[in-house]
Structures are given as C-alpha cells and as structure tokens.
Amino acid sequence: MSALLRHAAASLTLNFRNRMALIYGYLFPLMFLLAFWAVYRHDRTPLAQHMGAILTITALGSACFGLPTTLVSERERGVWRRYRLTPTPTWVFLVSILAVRYLLLLTAALIQLGLALALGMSFPAHPLGLLVAFTFTAIAFMGLGLVIAMVADNVPAVQALGQCIFLPMLMIGGVAVQLSSLPNWAQHVSALFPGRYAVQALQAAVSGRGLGAVQFELLALLLIGVAGLVAAMKMFRWEPGRLTSRNNQSWILLALTTWLAVGLLAEWQGRIITQPSAAQGEMVTQVGPAADYRTPMSRTPASWHDVTQADIANVAFERLPPDNGVIAPIAALSEEPDPAAVGQLDIVRSGLANWTPAKVTDPVQRSRNLLYVAAVPDLLQMGDIERFLPAIVLGRLRQSIPPADLPKVLYWVALHPQDGDDAALGELKTLGLPGVSGPTRRDARGRVMLYAFKLLARTSGGKTSE
C-alpha cells in the first residue's frame, strides 16, 4: 500500500512540476471551453449543450496525450527499468498511473465545469450521473492511452499515434461535430470510436434525461476501456526501445477486436444513425419533412386560397426549433445587430425594394423567393446577420401581400417545400448575399419551410416558440 501511495504521490508532484503537463492538462481545456463559448456566443446556444463534447475533449487530450507522453518519456529515460529492480509488482504501478490520471482528469473537468458555470451555464441536470459518465469516459480513454503508451516506441510516436486517434474522433467521431450533422457514412465510422459514446453519456447527464437513457453508451465505454487496459497490462514494457514479440501484437489485436465488436454491436442494435427528432426542440440540427410540424389528422387544402384558420391552428408550432438555436434563428425584438453587420442588413433592406424575384406575380412564389433571403444565410451560418434577416423579410412580405392572404400563403409555402422554383437563389448576389448550388439547394428549401412556419406564427397569432 505504501508503494502505491508513494508512487502516486510522486507522480502527482512531478506532474504539477511539469509545465507542459499543466498547460495540456489544465490550461488547454479551459482555452477550449472559452473557444466554444466564443464561437457560439451569438447563437445564444447554452453552453450546456456542448458540455458533453467539451468534457470529452478534455478526457481525450489528457488520456491520449498526457498519459502516454509521461509514461513513454519515463520509460525512455530508464525510470521504469529502475522501478523493475524493486520487488513492487507491475499492477501497483498500473493502478497508480490510472488513479493519478483519473484525479488529473477529474480536477481538470471540475475546473472546466466551474468556468462554464461562471460563464452562465445552467447547473448539470444530473450531477451524480455526470460523475459516473465521466468516470466511464475516463476508463475508456485511459485504456486507449495505455495502449498508445505500449505501442509507441518514443514520445514523437505518441504524438503521431495520438493525433491519428484524436483528429478523426473530433471530426467524424461525433465529438467536435455533432453526430446528427454528420453524413451517414461518418456516423457508421464514429461507432468504432469511444468519442461518440462519451459525448452522448456526458450530455445525457448534463442536459438530457440522465444515465437511464444511455446504458448502451456506458457499456460501450466500459468495454472499450477494459479491453485497452487488459491489452496494455499484457503488453507492459519496462524497457526503452522498439516494440517486439508476436505476443504483444496479438494483444493489440484483442483491443482492436473489442473496439470493432462494440461498433458492430451498436450497428446491430440500430444505434448508429442519430435521427433528429423535432420533438426534442433544442437539439434539432436537421430539418425533417413538413408533416413533422402538423398534426396528422389535418385535412389538405386544395390551394392557398382554400387554407382556413383551422388548418393553421393544426400546425404544431411548438415543434419548431427555438428562435435562439442554430437552425432558423430569429433575433428577439430587443436584440441589436452588431454595428459591423448593420451596413450589410441595410443593403439587403434597400435592395429588396427593387429585387426582381420579389416582384413575380404569383404570391406563393414571391413569398418563397423572399424567404430564401433569410433561409440561405441561416444555412450558411452567417452568424452576424442571419437572425436579423427574418424581420426584414417579414416587413417586405407585409408590404407586398395583403394581410388577410399572408398567413394562407405562408402556410402553403411551408407545407409544400418542394414546390415552385428556386431561381431566386441566383439573384441573392444582387442583395450582397451568397447563393448556394448543388444538393445544398434542397437544404435551403428546408430552411424556407421553417421560416415560413415561424413567420406564419407571427402573422396568424399562432403560438411561437419564444
């Protein structure tokens, strides 16, 4: 016991004396949090929705870089060789390494959470669940980190291997980019990395329904972690130099097989593709069909003239993404645009008076064309102006379509997103706005639909999601 405690105490002391370890272990996660906060500041997206990803990145960095870097550099300078001359068994050192790393991870995460709360994040919904989810995440990544330490011959190799895992996991592993924003193939790939399970488990504890909803994810993390730990223990290397022995290679194979099995299990259970659910409101990042926003029982009017108040009342406005989210945002009335964006908004406002697509005779097509002015900047995430354009578009719609007709027209546009032409996309440049082409045109239609619904709510007195 004294061997374990003294080794752990020495490791902790030395970690806090190592400037690089402190920067990577503590400062880097805080900078990452601030970057996230800064990037999403204007979107009014609560930090809580990204906390799963942020905590995952912290664990990932510390376990995939910090842990193996320390271990391999000690091994290279003969410290582990010296340890091996002592009667202390291997497992004591491994337990010490893991306990110390867990402590470092936990403190880094707590400091990160503290800063997030100071920046205005709401308190995690399930604090104890968060601790459990974070522990499982730590186990998975520490297993990964130990395997890297055993496979890498030197510190540069740790960096190279770590990046090979770090970057794909961030980009297509469901960590930095939300799963539902990824193409299907990437979601299948992500099932092989622990990142997505970590994000989902942590997010469920921070802002979701708790750990009950993510039992599979916890199991996946545990399996990945234990496979890594077992393989690392079997491959444990005291000596500096090159990785040899066929035995070692078979243990790596065991770890890889387990990780593959977890991915296949997820496939088999049909857990790979994350379908955005409109009912979840805040988490929506993809746009579903128009039928999602209407009660199924409602009748279908024959033309826009035929639309009744009852039809409009059947729209499920509460399912629309929130105005302060990423999808189809609308600025609150009290909100002022950034001074730098005012000029651009003025160009759009004055340009609309003479914009050819806003003068076509068919009021439905005219509305559709005008809605593109809000839809495309939203699709392109033009953070400074996207939230303010809907109000300008609404003002133009009110001027060009009689008040009695406007709700009916908007209802028709919203329920027929695939109708009409999108030639107006090519005219956006005359307003100083970028256009879109190719398959993105379909996405633009989805945003037109959402804004049609949202402006319908404002013109018909229907419920808004504000």
Next chain:
Amino acid sequence: MTLKVDVRNLSKAYGPLQAVANVSFEVAAGEVFGLLGPNGAGKTTTLESLLGLIEPDAGEIEICAIDARRHPAAAKAKIGAILQSTGLQDKITPREAMYLFAGLYGCRGDSTALLTRFGLASTADAAFDTLSGGQKQRLALAVAFVNDPEVIILDEPTASLDPQMRRKLHDHIRRMRAEGRTVLLSTHDMEEAEQLCDRVAVLARGRIVAQGRPAEMIARARSTTMVSVQTSAPLAAAPSLIHAEGIVLDEAGIHFTTTHFNAVLAELLAILDEQSIAITALRSERDTLEDVVLELTTRRDT
C-alpha cells in the same frame, strides 16, 4: 561459507546470438566478485538475468538462498543495484527519490543518513536534472542502499567517471565489503578488478574462460616476467639459464624473460656467486591482469 549468489548453467540467446552460454559462478558472503571481459562478452546479460530484467533461457539463480527465477520479488528485496541504463525523473529531488524507493522496497530506511553517507545532504532538495554526473551516480548508490541490501550489483559502475570520482566509488565499495555486504560488479577495467575484487571470472563470448583470485590467475596464466639484472662486474659470457628465454647480455647487465621467476633467480644467483659478481639492481615486470584477460579472451578468438 555462505553463498550469497549462486549461478548455475545460465544461458541466454538473442536470436542466433548466444549472449550467455552455460555460465556458472558463486559469490560468498562478504566477497567482492568481478565479472571481467570486453564489451559484448555477456557481463550485462548475466547481471540483468540475476536482477530479473531478463528472462534467461536456462539455468538457475539463487540470491541469498532464494530461487530468483521462481521468487523474483523476494530476491529483488535482497539486492541493491546500479545499472548504467536506469534513470530518474528530471524534477524529482534526492529526498523524494529516497522516499519513493523506500516505499517501492517496502522498507523504512533512514534516508537522511544515506544521503549524508553518499554526500548528498546539501543537494537533497535539488531537482535531479540540476545534479552533476557524480551526484547522480551517488544518488543511484543511495537509492540502491534504501533496502539495506545484502547483495550489491554494479554494472560497470566506473565506466563514465573521472579518476577522482572513480577513487571515491572504490572507497564506497570497500566500505560495503567492510560492512559485510556481498558485491558483484562488472568491469572491463582490469586494474580496478585487481584492486577491488577478491575473485573474478573472465567472460568471453558468453562463456567463463577463467575464474579465481586475480593474483592467482596472473600467476597461473602462462604469462612471462621480464627481468633485468644489473651486476657489479660484466659477465664474461651469457649464462645458461634453464628457466630463462631470450637472454641478452650488454654493458648494463643481463636481460631475459621467464615463466619461472623464483627458479631462474636461484640459478642466476648460483652462477654469479661462482664468479663473485654481485647484483647491484634488479628490475622485473610482471604481466597485469589486463594482459591475462587479453590473452584469455583473444586466445579463444583464433
């Protein structure tokens, strides 16, 4: 005689290279035993097998009557070792290192006394990477003593030391022997072995080619002594000495080589006595252990 180290038929191969072949030796309690031989002779492989760093292919190792291959932890607890290829973390201090290793050996030694003994009292709280080479070496010694070892194993301990540090280390090793500890060291410095070791084993190509007390080995080896004798008057003719070879006579005296120093001296004295000539000076140059080892290790090469 209590055996502290007993190695029987130790063998270890790395692929086609037989690093150690059938090596056997014993070290008694309180002895300083040297493993001699050129680089690559198998000294380090032998020592690392004893320390549990290398799994030998065959052979038995007993440390303090403990089967080191079956009970490595118990054997390690008896040994203090200094290897060239071990190190400590840059930012650890000598005091912290002593505390850590005392924990790893499961003992509560007096680390302050050890730091003082090895001249580290004033640098006990300095980071490892700020210590001088000599201080690092002494810290390695202090750490090796943390478990109050019965057997001390040193792999080429003086290889990278300057003459002054080397002398100090020799003093430390003599003190270990005086304390009744058993010391097993490897070196390729024959002078060092001759000065320090009670017994040595000479390794060449993984095999022990000679074993014994340094002085005996020198005597036993078919090595020659060069003798120069200065006489009070010149000899008329070269004397016929049965035990001498290469006799040269000049104005300074008589020179020859011999493998039987005492016998040849007796012969010479008898001849000089007859002629009433006195010896005014006598100089002899005996082979050193280095010459012996060189001869032993190269003889097998041919």
